[in-house]
Amino acid sequence: MTDLLHSLTGPADLKRLSDAQLTKLAAELRQVLLTTVAQTGGHLAPNLGVVELTLALHATFNSPSDQIVWDVGHQSYIHKILTGRLAEFGTLRQYNGISGFPRPDESEHDAFAAGHSSTSISAALGLAKARDLMGMKNKVVAVIGDGSLTGGMAFEALNHLGHLQTDLIIVLNDNEMSISKNVGALSRYLNLLRMNPKLRRLKTDIQGWIEKIPHVGQATIRYLEKIEDSLKFLVIPGMFFEELGISYLGPINGHDITELKMTLKNACDRKGPVLIHVLTTKGKGYRFAEQNPEKFHGTGPFDLKTGMKLDHSTNQSFTDVFGTAITDLAAKDRRIVALTAAMTDGTGLSGFSKRFPDRFFDVGIAEQHAVTMAAGMAKKGLRPVVAIYSTFLQRAYDQIIHDVCFQKLPVLLVLDRAGLVGPDGPTHHGVFDLSFLRQIPNLIVMAPSEEGELRDMIYTALQQDGPVAIRYPKCECLSKSDHQEYHLLPLGKGEIVISGREIAIIAVGAMLQTAISAAFRLKRSGVNCTVANARFIKPLDEEFILNLAASHQNLIIVEENITAGGYGSAVLEMIAAHRLKDVTVKLLGIPDQFVTQGTREILLQQCGLDVNGICRAVREIKLPTVARRVRV
Numbered sequence: 001m002t003d004l005l006h007s008l009t010g011p012a013d014l015k016r017l018s019d020a021q022l023t024k025l026a027a028e029l030r031q032v033l034l035t036t037v038a039q040t041g042g043h044l045a046p047n048l049g050v051v052e053l054t055l056a057l058h059a060t061f062n063s064p065s066d067q068i069v070w071d072v073g074h075q076s077y078i079h080k081i082l083t084g085r086l087a088e089f090g091t092l093r094q095y096n097g098i099s100g101f102p103r104p105d106e107s108e109h110d111a112f113a114a115g116h117s118s119t120s121i122s123a124a125l126g127l128a129k130a131r132d133l134m135g136m137k138n139k140v141v142a143v144i145g146d147g148s149l150t151g152g153m154a155f156e157a158l159n160h161l162g163h164l165q166t167d168l169i170i171v172l173n174d175n176e177m178s179i180s181k182n183v184g185a186l187s188r189y190l191n192l193l194r195m196n197p198k199l200r201r202l203k204t205d206i207q208g209w210i211e212k213i214p215h216v217g218q219a220t221i222r223y224l225e226k227i228e229d230s231l232k233f234l235v236i237p238g239m240f241f242e243e244l245g246i247s248y249l250g251p252i253n254g255h256d257i258t259e260l261k262m263t264l265k266n267a268c269d270r271k272g273p274v275l276i277h278v279l280t281t282k283g284k285g286y287r288f289a290e291q292n293p294e295k296f297h298g299t300g301p302f303d304l305k306t307g308m309k310l311d312h313s314t315n316q317s318f319t320d321v322f323g324t325a326i327t328d329l330a331a332k333d334r335r336i337v338a339l340t341a342a343m344t345d346g347t348g349l350s351g352f353s354k355r356f357p358d359r360f361f362d363v364g365i366a367e368q369h370a371v372t373m374a375a376g377m378a379k380k381g382l383r384p385v386v387a388i389y390s391t392f393l394q395r396a397y398d399q400i401i402h403d404v405c406f407q408k409l410p411v412l413l414v415l416d417r418a419g420l421v422g423p424d425g426p427t428h429h430g431v432f433d434l435s436f437l438r439q440i441p442n443l444i445v446m447a448p449s450e451e452g453e454l455r456d457m458i459y460t461a462l463q464q465d466g467p468v469a470i471r472y473p474k475c476e477c478l479s480k481s482d483h484q485e486y487h488l489l490p491l492g493k494g495e496i497v498i499s500g501r502e503i504a505i506i507a508v509g510a511m512l513q514t515a516i517s518a519a520f521r522l523k524r525s526g527v528n529c530t531v532a533n534a535r536f537i538k539p540l541d542e543e544f545i546l547n548l549a550a551s552h553q554n555l556i557i558v559e560e561n562i563t564a565g566g567y568g569s570a571v572l573e574m575i576a577a578h579r580l581k582d583v584t585v586k587l588l589g590i591p592d593q594f595v596t597q598g599t600r601e602i603l604l605q606q607c608g609l610d611v612n613g614i615c616r617a618v619r620e621i622k623l624p625t626v627a628r629r630v631r632v
Contacts, residue, residue: 001021006086008082010082015059023052025260026051029055030284032541033048033077036160038301038302039094040093040094041298041300041301043077046074046287047075048282048285049278049282049283050173050242053260054254056257060261060265065294067127067138068143069111069127070102070112071117071145072116072120072148073101074298075143075145076102078100083107084107093424095556107199112124117148118148118150118154121161122154124126124140124168125168128140136456141169141171143173144170145175152366158241159244162246167242168273171279172277174277174279175293177282209282222374238250245273249263249267250263251278252276252277253277255554263276269527283296284625291388292307294345300596316477318479322458323350323352323414325459326348326385329354329459332360337359337360337361337377338360338387339373339374339384339386339387340358340363340388341363341364346416349387367393368396369397370388371403375404378408378409378411383462384412386413388415390416390417390418393413393415393433405466408483409466409467414458414469415469416472418430418431420590420600420603421473423598426594429564429595431561431595432508432562433469433561434471434561437469437538438537438538438567445469445536446507448509448510448535449513449535450478451478454477456488456489460488473600491536494541494566495536496533502528502553502622503552505518505530505614506555507531508534508537508561509569514609514614515614518618534559534567546578548579552586553583554585555586556585556586556614558589558609558614559587561589563587563589586621
């Protein structure tokens with residue numbers, strides 16, 4: 001089946017293939033893609049949609065001298081296969097395997113690392129300007145999806161590019177989708193162009209006809225160039241980009257290799273910035289992905305014949321519990337509104353959006369806007385809930401500080417995917433949030449350990465008159481009880497879960513369950529540990545910690561966050577401030593490095609955040625020869 005594919009030694013070989021052979025190769029690539037991702041999981045639908053586009057790019061340009069920058073990067077699987085990673089493709093997103101995103105340390109063909117959205121045009125412009133300053137002649141191409149174009153950074157780059165007039169090619173991959181269905185005025189504008197394919201050559205044709213009119217042709221052209229902008233927008237496709245100073249080509253069929261190659265060659269022959277508007281089908285070639293591109297945007301292993309996921313777990317996740325609770329509470333309080341950034345289903349807000357469509361806002365890939373919009377809503381008396389993955393909320397850090405916390409507005413920030421997320425790797429691990437949130441004045445920060453606690457934290461947060469953040473990981477949410485009622489938690493108070501002697505393990509969030517399991521194992525070997533649930537990262541329960549320090553010579557902090565600046569750092573700062581002596585504090589958390597990809601279980605083990613890691617830390621303290629007492 002893969003005769004052509006296995007005959008390739010690199011992307012340069014594509015130039016010797018006919019368009020018919022490239023079309024055959026596209027079918028082979030889709031088969032490899034489907035077979036592999038069905039086993040490893042990954043971003044299936046986006047990559048199925050860019051097979052022909054990727055072939056055309058590599059058949060036209062000369063990678064790696066010509067540089068292709070992929071936005072987000074989850075659509076680069078075909079690019080990886082064509083650039084020498086076919087043999088390793090079966091290790092996709094696995095521990096010690098190849099990444100699901102572009103990684104320059106993995107291949108020279110990966111021009112720029114990317115795991116977040118809307119960065120490609122800025123990065124490509126930087127590469128292009130460096131090229132010009134160094135007197136080089138290579139081409140630079142940015143491949144950006146229409147979903148990524150909803151991000152403000154992309155518009156900042158377009159604005160600057162139009163001003164600089166740098167030679168740069170932008171390929172707009174328009175599949176009407178990001179993770180969720182695209183929203184916004186730009187999406188409607190692109191849809192207008194998409195629905196009117198006859199407009200593609202209208203500008204060129206009209207200009208050609210007018211130029212042929214004797215004596216008046218050129219004068220008419222000059223006159224038309226001065227026409228009111230509104231008329232241009234009605235007649236000329238892509239005028240939005242043209243007005244920015246960026247030549248617009250398209251829209252073109254993103255699955256027609258001949259048309260793609262011809263248009264890319266046309267763009268190469270032009271001076272200044274060029275945008276090629278390419279229409280693709282997300283999930284192309286696999287019926288289940290075409291019918292449900294959201295489900296197959298990012299998927300775990302699945303049955304290729306049925307499209308059904310192989311993980312049939314019926315246990316609720318923290319995401320599920322949040323979605324149910326916030327919908328329930330919103331039914332009782334009309335002030336509650338929900339906002340997310342192109343991840344309605346991923347944050348558990350699908351049910352809320354259907355039940356309260358007028359109180360739900362998907363702002364697109366615009367985290368900064370989501371936070372400040374929520375601040376405006378809170379200012380008028382609403383209770384906005386902003387649900388965003390931890391790693392993406394980093395993009396709105398200034399808005400959290402300046403627009404929410406400085407004004408002490410009652411905005412609830414819900415950070416999903418906090419901690420280690422697994423196969424998506426270092427760009428997606430949410431391991432910095434405790435450190436960047438706990439230093440902000442006026443902000444309450446909580447971390448639930450199980451279902452009932454999450455429900456109570458949401459309820460408690462919505463009763464506060466200032467900002468609150470709740471963070472939880474991507475994993476199953478254990479239930480401590482069957483209660484469906486809501487309880488107001490005492491603000492800033494931890495709790496003792498298991499009483500012991502000598503060593504106290506203070507766990508943050510979902511790490512509590514691991515700490516409890518470690519304590520049970522240690523007890524069987526004669527070591528009795530106290531296990532405490534921190535609950536609140538801020539405000540810090542100083543009395544609680546001081547009591548533990550007074551009754552235990554050793555404290556172990558367990559958190560799924562970098563140790564620098566996290567909850568453990570807060571404990572150390574407090575102990576130093578109180579000048580406590582003869583207290584040993586050991587921090588277990590994410591080390592000062594970007595953690596690789598792999599299953600969540602493997603990564604927790606590598607970071608010493610599993611049962612064995614906690615038991616090992618306790619035994620090191622118990623053994624006098626290796627104990628290291630830190631006086632603070």
